[in-house]
Each structure stands twice: as structure tokens, then as C-alpha cells.
Amino acid sequence: MKICIFGAGAIGGFMGAKLAQAGADVSLVARGPHLAAMQENGLTLLQEGQDPLTVPVTASESADALGPQDYVIVTLKAHSVPAVVDKMQPLIGEHTTVVSGVNGVPWWYFHKLGGPFEGTRLASVDPGNVQWDGFGPDRVLGCVVYPAAEVVQPGTIKHIEGNRFSLGEPDGSKSERALALSHALAAAGLRAPVRPRIRDEIWVKLWGNLSFNPISALTHATLDVLCTDPGTRAVARGMMVEAQQIAEKLGVKFPIDVDRRIDGGAAVGAHRTSMWQDLDMGRPMEIDALVCAVQELGALTQTPTPTLDTVSALVQLRGRVAGLYG
Known part of the structure; x- marks a missing residue:
């Protein structure tokens, strides 16, 4: 089984290091100093309570050198993917x-979902249908990423928490390809359950991302603060309620309620969200897939999203002023 991780930064690097340690035939596509360090010294993984692990890896800037794969695992930010499909x-x-x-x-959200929106394309996350046409939705296996990690220096990944990568077919089946990848990830010490309702998990994670990320980018409040301050908690709750109304119209079942989800965010502690980190570090902000796509789904399902619309307008302008969006 040949596995390529495309965009082997923090999360992709963590997965790649674990797979390489387990002896999998894995290659990494990366760039810049991080790539150079991996090519020269291998990939180093730092995990709490364990000695640093350095593994030799096959790493390249170009897919041409790697050839066809059984699995291509895409771990880029959503806005970066259309530009690299070719x-x-x-x-x-x-x-x-x-x-x-x-x-x-x-x-690929509406691929094999069934119902009135089957096959609908989402311009906010796939402008010009680049991914739909370039990959083809039949190739796709969904994955919800839970680990937290960071690149502490080129070639070195620090694992912070989590080891679960939930997998799911768009049609909900337990396919051979999903089970085979699940077994390969499990052999590397990662949890990779195959879920029959992967969209439910997508929404539970998105629930926090669509609200906590833009609010933190606007306020520079860590999760423990924005989830407990009465004002920002109310804004986050309003966004999440609107999102839940959209998702439930699309058949999603939420296993927890809004307030428990917000309390879970508060329990994470003084965490700086990825959107705030991107703003601080001058990296493009992941607004479209986390916020604008939900607005697009709201319009599609005829669901009003006044709170989402307000926060979206503010964070988009914040991104444009910083030169990191649009």
C-alpha cells in the first residue's frame, strides 16, 4: 500500500512520522526549509513523555518524483487545495x-448524500469545480482530523494531543478501501474508525471552527475566555444555532447540544485558534471553508443566518485589511 501525504506540515507530518515508524510505504509532499530539513535529517516527532523520534522519510516538493499512489491524504488548508489539484x-x-x-x-459534501441537493457543487470551497473535476468525487474518502500538532522548527513536529482520524465514505458504506486505510493507520498507533455518518462528525467539529475561529481572530481572546465571556459566548451560540438549523435540514444528527459544545471549547483552556494564529503569522486565513461555506449552505436551504452573516462580514474585512484574505 502506497500512501502519500500532500501538505506534510504539522498534522500531515505527525501522521507521516507515525506511518514511517510503523514501516508503511509513505511519502510526504512539502516545501521550503521544512522539506529541506526532512530530506537531510529525517522527520523528528516530539511526544510528551517519550524520547524524540527521528525517522527517515521520502519527501519531495514535486509529485512527479513519487508516481501513482493507493491513497493521497490531503492535509492542506482548504483554500490551498484548488491551486494544487493539477x-x-x-x-x-x-x-x-x-x-x-x-x-x-x-x-464533496453533496456527493452520494441523496435528496434534493445531490451533486450540488459548493463555490465557496471549490471555485470553478476544480476539485470536483480534477479529482472526481468517486475517489474521495472523508476524514475528520482531531490531533493537534505544530511545526516547532523545520523537520520537527511537536504532537500536542489527540490521535484520531475518523474516516467515512460519502455514501456511508464500510468499503474495502476505508477499512484497509483504517487498518494501516491503526498499525501506526493512530485511531481511525470508519464512520457510517461522517458528515455528523464534520459538523460537530465545524460547529466550533465556524464560531470560535472568527471570534478569536476578531477579539484575540483564547478559547477559555471567549466561551465564558457572556457577550462572546452569546455570539458563538447564535452562530452555532444557525448552523445546526442548516445541518439538520441536510439530515445531520448532532450527538450533543450547543451549550455542551461551547463548554467543551472552554475546557480546552487558553488556546489560540488556528485562524487567529494565521492572522498573527501573516498566513492566508481559512475563512471560506469555515464560515462562508456555511452561509452558502444557509442560502441553499433557505435558512436565515444573521449572526453568521455579521461575524463573517467582520472577519472577512479583518482579513482583507491584513492582506490575508480575498
């Missing part, structure tokens, strides 16, 4: 599965 084509053979380990509403 560059990924050398990895894709007749039977390649593209694993979408990307935050937010996935571009």
Missing part, C-alpha cells in the same frame, strides 16, 4: 483514493 495529478492512478483531511465544509 500538481497532484501524477499521484493519481486508476484506483487512487483521495482522503480529504481538510477542515470545514468539504467540496
